[in-house]
Amino acid sequence: MAAGVAMTGRRGLAAAALMLLLLGDAAALRAERAFVPYQPPSLPPNEAAAIAAHGFAPDDVGFLVHDLESGEVLAARNAGEAFIPASVTKVATAIAALENLGGAHRFTTRVAAVGTAENGVLDGDLVLIGGGDPGLGADDLLALCHELRASGIREISGRLLYDDGLYFRHPAIESRQPLDAGYNPGVSALSLDFNRVQLRWQTNSGGGALSGYSVPPLPGLALDVAAQHAGGDQLWQPEQNGNGTLWRLSPRAPEGGASWLPVREPASAAAQIFQRICAQAGVRLPAPEAGESADYAGANAWNAARQDSQPLSEVVRGMLAYSNNLVAELVGLAAARSLTQQAQSLPESAKELARWWRARLPGTDWSEYVTLNHSGLSPDARATPSQFVAMLSAVDGRFYGSEGQRRSLESLLPAAGLHGSLSGRLANPATGLKVWAKTGTVNYASGLAGYLHSEGGKRLAFALFVNDKAARKAYDEDPERRGARMRAEAAGWRGRAKALEDVLVESWARRW
Secondary structure: OHHHHHHHHHHHHHHHHHHHHHHHHHHHHHHHOOOOOOOOOOOOOOHHHHHHHOOOOHHHEEEEEEEOOOOOEEEEEOOOOOEOOHHHHHHHHHHHHHHHHOOOOOOEEEEEEEEEEEOOEEEEEEEEEOOOOOOOOHHHHHHHHHHHHHOOOOEEOOOEEEEOOOOOOEOOOOOOOOOOOOOOOOEOOOOOHHHEEEEEEEEOOOOOOEEEEEEOOOOOEEEEOOOOOOOOOOOEEEEEEOOEEEEEEOOOOOOEEEEEEEOOOHHHHHHHHHHHHHHHOOOEOOOEEEOOHHHHOOOOEEEEEEEEOOOHHHHHHHHHHHOOHHHHHHHHHHHHHHHHOOOOOHHHHHHHHHHHHHHHOOOOOOOOOEOOOOOOOOOOOEEOHHHHHHHHHHOOOOOEOOOOOOEOHHHHOOEOOOOHHHOOOOOOOOOOOOEEEEEEEEOOEEEEEEEEEOOOOOEEEEEEEEEOHHHHHHHHHOOOOOOHHHHHHHHHHHHHHHHHHHHHHHHHHHHO
């Protein structure tokens, strides 16, 4: 036994010695390995070569690079041609809103009381009034409920009304986009949590009936698989019924899962959730009904609660970072209303801001500028690289917001390699934190516009678009456009477009 232990010990010592030797060799290798500084990749000799290398036709790409100090145009290609701008449109929306409303502007959601409150009972109606807050959340509704209780209201004898008449209502931003897309919700001056809900479903064990629920729970939101919908690969298809939206789930869907679905009647949904949250806060309210301003006008109407949004500059910063379509639409509607003092539809308000841009920059050619909404969620929108560079140049050096929160447009844009849609792009030393820009993407249309700090110390404004309008038209006309093949082809095109954008921007950063 002792001999065995001794042998084991000797073997252990030998193994330990060998390990130390190997570790020593590895340490020596690490010590000898020289640090090699970052080597930038070689770039194509010019823009035309880069475009061809990524598989695009010369007319598919347009750009303009402008020196903000000297005013010189450093590079241009198809700069006056119209392209589908996609979400780059949000730059135009952001500037128009900041210029017309001011960066310190706040959106207010109010609860008006009509009548007198005594012993905890309001003898009259209560009205939830939407002020177009793009970031209104369930936490804000809870704060309103707490304020109601603090004002002495525990219950009401009349009606709970809701009013979203500040803007026109829209069941979707773009009717031709998928109706089950969470990025294409209804638009209302009373919007909550970006007007989307998560529908969860699960097939009972044994393949029986389907059960499901929404988060947050909405009584008028249901799901059904009683009949196969005619949606091809589409997972969900909506139908309207007397209680709200009925979502039919494809029989080919997995046995369980969750989907973010758009809310088509945002004001009604927000009021339902308000009623439920107030009950938790000790304020009992009846089922909500749609109301009009005449329902709470008069001498006995008073403000029982209010919640203000973040400053517009912060709202815009989030919109540009995460490219939220609903936020862009509400911000654009607010800017247009400040110009007209009237409620307008999305197309009408988009045209109003286009008119404002034409008056703001009369030296720019606006003949090719077409907008149908404020988010860019439309394949029919058109803009030129020159127009976006003119916008970016016009507000360079301007600041928005109140004292202590003054922000330039550049500081509100995502930073390359760090923020939002640019967090994983342009992160190398030539461009990381040197490009502050907004991305834009729909199938067969991609873009990037913003500010660039070159290695030579120049401050540049640029706009860059890659489009295949023929492919986009074919995509829109194909009934199977949501099929796996079409999705794969569009994704491949998108990858090439983004790669080309990155190569071109890096070449500009390193050239000047």
